[in-house]
Amino acid sequence: KPLQEPPGLLAFLLALRRNPLTTWTERHFSEPIISGSGALGRITVVNDPDVIRHIFVDNAANYRKDDLQLRVLAPGLGKGLLTAEGEEWKLQRRTIAPLFPPRVVSGFFPAMVESAERLVRRWQRRPEGREVDISLEMTRVTLDVLERTIFSKGVARDPDALGRAITRYFEGLGRIDPVDIFGLPDWVPRIGRWRARPAIRFFEELVNELIRDRKALLERGEAAPRDLLTLLLEAADPETGKGLSDLEVAANIVTFIGAGHETTANALSWAIYLISQDERVRARIEREVDEVLGAGAFEPQHVERLVYTRAVLDEAMRLYPPAPFLSRAAIADDRIGDLTIEAGTVVTIAPYVLHRHRTLWDEPDAFRPERFLPEEKAKIDKFAYLPFGAGPRVCIGATFALQEAVIVLATIVRAVRLDLKEGHKVTPLHRITLRPHEGLPMRLTYRRES
Ligand code: HEM
Known part of the structure; x- marks a missing residue:
């Protein structure tokens, strides 16, 4: 169950070592982009399939694997x-x-x-x-x-x-x-x-x-x-x-x-x-x-x-x-519509969150293999399922x-x-x-x- 509020610094670091899955909050599962600065530097969590396509494909040359990874x-x-x-x-x-x-x-x-x-x-x-x-x-x-x-x-x-x-x-x-x-x-x-x-x-x-x-x-x-x-x-x-x-x-x-x-x-x-x-x-x-x-x-x-x-x-x-977790670091500043990603920002694309995102999936937590039978599968955005x-x-x-x-x-x-x-x-x-x-x-x- 996602957290309602982000944890404090010490709780966050401990959770990160024990089980990073427990650090996700309700907002991550319902908002397309969350940016912030914290213990690990500037981080943007992306759940918008168009922005994901931009980062992984259209402007992939501007993103390298980040240092922590x-x-x-x-x-x-x-x-x-x-x-x-x-x-x-x-x-x-x-x-x-x-x-x-x-x-x-x-x-x-x-x-x-x-x-x-x-x-x-x-x-x-x-x-x-x-x-x-x-x-x-x-x-x-x-x-x-x-x-x-x-x-x-x-x-x-x-x-x-x-x-x-x-x-x-x-x-x-x-x-x-x-x-x-x-x-x-x-x-x-x-x-x-x-x-x-x-x-x-x-x-x-x-x-x-x-x-x-x-x-x-x-x-x-x-x-x-x-x-x-x-x-x-x-x-x-x-x-x-x-x-x-x-x-x-x-x-x-x-x-x-x-x-x-x-x-x-x-x-x-x-x-x-x-x-x-x-x-x-x-x-x-x-x-x-x-x-x-x-x-x-x-x-x-x-x-x-x-x-x-x-x-x-x-x-x-x-x-x-x-x-469950992919990440990249921006090499130079990048603009995607209204969104600016500054050089050095770590961009996080977490399939665990993306795949259960309330705006992208019908009944996101339900196990329904029928979604992936050929006709239904064709309707899934390729960048919502990674x-x-x-x-x-x-x-x-x-x-x-x-x-x-x-x-x-x-x-x-x-x-x-x-x-x-x-x-x-x-x-x-x-x-x-x-x-x-x-x-x-x-x-x-x-x-x-x-
Ligand atoms: C890369 C998932 C099985 C070899 C990746 C990436 C993901 C992934 C998500 C991309 C990482 C990133 O973009 O940061 C999986 C899953 C698997 C699986 C879910 C099984 C269900 C395999 C197998 C092999 C393999 C069986 C080899 C026999 C690789 C390699 C890369 C990679 C070499 C790096 C590709 C590159 O950076 O050019 N995998 N993988 N994976 N995987 Fe898999």
Whole structure:
């Protein structure tokens, strides 16, 4: 529930560290633009789709990623695509873009189906009625998909070791540290970064070893799998023909995992939670999945036919956008109609607020996947719904994530039914991504053996 009044400075800073979601006020959900100056400098919160289009697309060159965001993300993600800026970003985007068009992503279909089916087979080995933490299970399955699509195989001897290291890595690095809020220099110790040190070492050594081995294989001219690692090592800038350095390849592997792991997992977790709360939606998605997939094999052409399943995911990402907060800093003064944005202002576009804005959505807090069925979806302003951002820095992995999420959700719905553990209170926690606080314990019952 949004606050009626803005909190005082100390309460604001504490809330920002604990759960930034709790700092939004009623005004944010009802006014198109809110500007102000506070502890974090000059900030303008934008919920007007035309102004958002201006910032993300028409005048995108005047907006860079702001310092706080980079201070939080860059120590983990290095100079990969998500955190690079200026010419460096442009070059990387041009070089990496050919890895993610639908034609290439559809090649990852078998890996995604294999991960999804392994997950439900693992569940089905356990007695019915058992409880699983869906939040944890979804981060496992999305990590499994990334391992198979980046490296073509499970990479660590202990299959959960990589998962544990990644969780610790991003948890340690992913919190907004007070030191970051006040913009202190890089050498000032950060608790999170210090705690994450062993995980950082484990993870980086593993990635470097995998790059070294694959390069050796390619240099020997031996057949290499056509996974994202090979594609990154072979990628070349279409303008200059130059490839990525080993450091850039490593940074982008970490970036794909960082940007694609929890986000997709959260989209799935929230979708499963919302389905469990609405019998009408549950009946309709089960009917679609049974009709499209039947008892047979999951085929690539099924993905496009699962329109209601896709609408459930779109609506889940409206209510609980996995990336709930985007921000930019204005480079020079900018005028948009009556609005002036001075140089240095941080412009905040918060999908969590935008997607529930009273002026943009009918019944904004209600879960109604029908909004996203093709005819209705066409009526939605593209800049009122931004789970993947927009403009030149739009998510490069959106097609990948949506294909994966449809495959995983349909595979789960076909096999099992999930109900929230009685008495468990679900609250969204904003920690870079938007996840269920204290997990999502759910009870499993079987619909069919896979
Ligand atoms: C960028 C969301 C999955 C890789 C972004 C941005 C958003 C986003 C909102 C833009 C950030 C900004 O403008 O500040 C999501 C969501 C996902 C998802 C909601 C899942 C449901 C993935 C996957 C990958 C990926 C699976 C890779 C395999 C990236 C990268 C960028 C990015 C590399 C930076 C692009 C650039 O700046 O040029 N994502 N993402 N994402 N995403 Fe995703």
